[in-house]
Amino acid sequence: MIHHKKILLSLFFLLSFSLLGLGQFCADFHKAGDCRKDLIPNFRYYNQSRSDLIKVGFTVKYDVVFYGEQEYMVSFCTMKNFYPVHFKLIDGMTEEVFYDNKEDDYLESIGFAVEKTRRILVEIEILAHQASDKEIEEYYPCIGMFIQFREYQE
Amino acid sequence: MNLKILTFVLVLIYICVFSACKFSKSGEGELAGSPDDSSTLETLKGELEILNNILFLLPSPGEIVEGFFNSDLEYKPGLVNSAEKKDSYLGSRSQALNLGIYVTDLAYLAKFGLTGESVDYFEAVRSLSTQVGVSTEIFESLMERARTNISDPDSMVLISNEACNEMFAFLETSRKESTLAIISAGAYIESLYLVLETREEFMEDDPVFEQISEMKYPFDNLLSMAKVYEEDENVAGIIKYLNLINQTFEQLAVDETETTVTKKDGKLVIGGGAEFNLTAENFMEMKSAIRSIRAEITTI
Numbered sequence: 085m086i087h088h089k090k091i092l093l094s095l096f097f098l099l100s101f102s103l104l105g106l107g108q109f110c111a112d113f114h115k116a117g118d119c120r121k122d123l124i125p126n127f128r129y130y131n132q133s134r135s136d137l138i139k140v141g142f143t144v145k146y147d148v149v150f151y152g153e154q155e156y157m158v159s160f161c162t163m164k165n166f167y168p169v170h171f172k173l174i175d176g177m178t179e180e181v182f183y184d185n186k187e188d189d190y191l192e193s194i195g196f197a198v199e200k201t202r203r204i205l206v207e208i209e210i211l212a213h214q215a216s217d218k219e220i221e222e223y224y225p226c227i228g229m230f231i232q233f234r235e236y237q238e
Numbered sequence: 239m240n241l242k243i244l245t246f247v248l249v250l251i252y253i254c255v256f257s258a259c260k261f262s263k264s265g266e267g268e269l270a271g272s273p274d275d276s277s278t279l280e281t282l283k284g285e286l287e288i289l290n291n292i293l294f295l296l297p298s299p300g301e302i303v304e305g306f307f308n309s310d311l312e313y314k315p316g317l318v319n320s321a322e323k324k325d326s327y328l329g330s331r332s333q334a335l336n337l338g339i340y341v342t343d344l345a346y347l348a349k350f351g352l353t354g355e356s357v358d359y360f361e362a363v364r365s366l367s368t369q370v371g372v373s374t375e376i377f378e379s380l381m382e383r384a385r386t387n388i389s390d391p392d393s394m395v396l397i398s399n400e401a402c403n404e405m406f407a408f409l410e411t412s413r414k415e416s417t418l419a420i421i422s423a424g425a426y427i428e429s430l431y432l433v434l435e436t437r438e439e440f441m442e443d444d445p446v447f448e449q450i451s452e453m454k455y456p457f458d459n460l461l462s463m464a465k466v467y468e469e470d471e472n473v474a475g476i477i478k479y480l481n482l483i484n485q486t487f488e489q490l491a492v493d494e495t496e497t498t499v500t501k502k503d504g505k506l507v508i509g510g511g512a513e514f515n516l517t518a519e520n521f522m523e524m525k526s527a528i529r530s531i532r533a534e535i536t537t538i
Binding site: 111112130131132134136144145146147148149151152155175177178180182183194195196197198199200201202203204205238 | 510
């Protein structure tokens with residue numbers, strides 16, 4: 085009996101770790117989470133969209149190439165209780181902050197146009213205002229950055 | 239506990255673990271968004287350590303090809319690397335680099351509606367992907383769709399992009415970022431090769447040359463990404479190529495105007511910034527560098 089229990093436990097952990105260890109938890113979260121509410125007709129999906137694991141107190145930084153004469157809609161999503169998402173758009177060369185959503189009461193998406201191609205650093209953290217201390221301590225939610233684009237129309 | 243119960247419990251565990259994984263990926267279901275679909279495993283802390291660094295994101299080869307060849311660039315026969323050479327590449331670095339080259343060739347052929355050839359290149363991508371450790375499963379249904387849609391260029395473009403996305407996602411989630419960096423290097427080198435070889439001479443007002451100079455940005459990110467994994471000897475081997483290309487980009491003259499952030503009709507507009515200017519001399523130098531690097535990679 086004890087022997088069987090040991091086998092079962094070992095198999096359980098082996099299976100769990102082999103699957104979870106792949107880091108696939110958050111893959112495609114940006115395509116399926118709350119971000120999809122921001123789908124806009126006439127905009128196209130930008131391949132630099134992505135999702136990752138995050139934790140309260142950690143910051144995710146993405147260095148993204150945005151092309152000139154294009155208009156972008158960048159949306160952020162996480163899991164319930166872990167909102168709001170705090171993000172900043174920072175110049176990839178000078179580190180000047182272009183936009184901080186704190187000034188807009190943590191708006192979850194931003195539309196902007198870029199005149200000349202540039203690299204922009206997107207810095208993201210979750211503030212988890214609704215989460216309990218236990219949730220903040222124990223859970224690792226997903227963060228999604230969903231980018232759509234179209235030609236800039238003045 | 240007899241064997242039947244043991245089997246039943248094992249099946250149950252399989253179902254639970256697999257459904258949890260699927261659930262988390264989709265984010266759907268009535269529990270979506272609850273903390274229950276988060277991970278509490280200590281092992282995942284390692285991923286957060288990675289996230290503490292900057293992640294360099296890159297446009298896909300399909301997006302680059304689409305960007306270049308949406309302008310008045312025409313198809314030029316004989317540029318792509320022969321798909322028949324796919325089995326001749328030995329060693330993981332050579333296989334990954336040439337996989338990147340075939341990924342771009344596939345996007346290029348699909349873009350110009352050469353759907354018959356696209357299927358051969360799809361096969362080359364699938365074959366080399368297996369060699370570098372990408373699961374063949376992701377290609378099975380796409381391969382079938384490619385054969386079914388052989389007469390539809392738009393679908394072929396979508397399928398080739400999807401294949402590339404699936405492959406890159408697989409490599410990333412299975413922590414093979416170094417392989418991903420090498421494939422991306424191959425893909426970017428081929429993108430530049432195709433566009434540079436399509437133009438014989440430099441022309442001042444041709445927007446294609448502006449696009450070529452703008453490749454500096456994704457190249458910067460590719461080089462930064464590769465440097466993160468330079469302890470891998472295969473990645474270290476491709477950094478020499480990237481440094482050579484980077485040198486040609488570094489020679490471009492820069493026009494800098496002050497960055498402005500304004501709001502127009504509630505929309506943020508980021509103006510100004512740096513503009514890199516390609517001259518005839520830069521063009522010839524870049525063309526020569528890319529041609530020799532590409533020959534070194536593709537020659538058997």
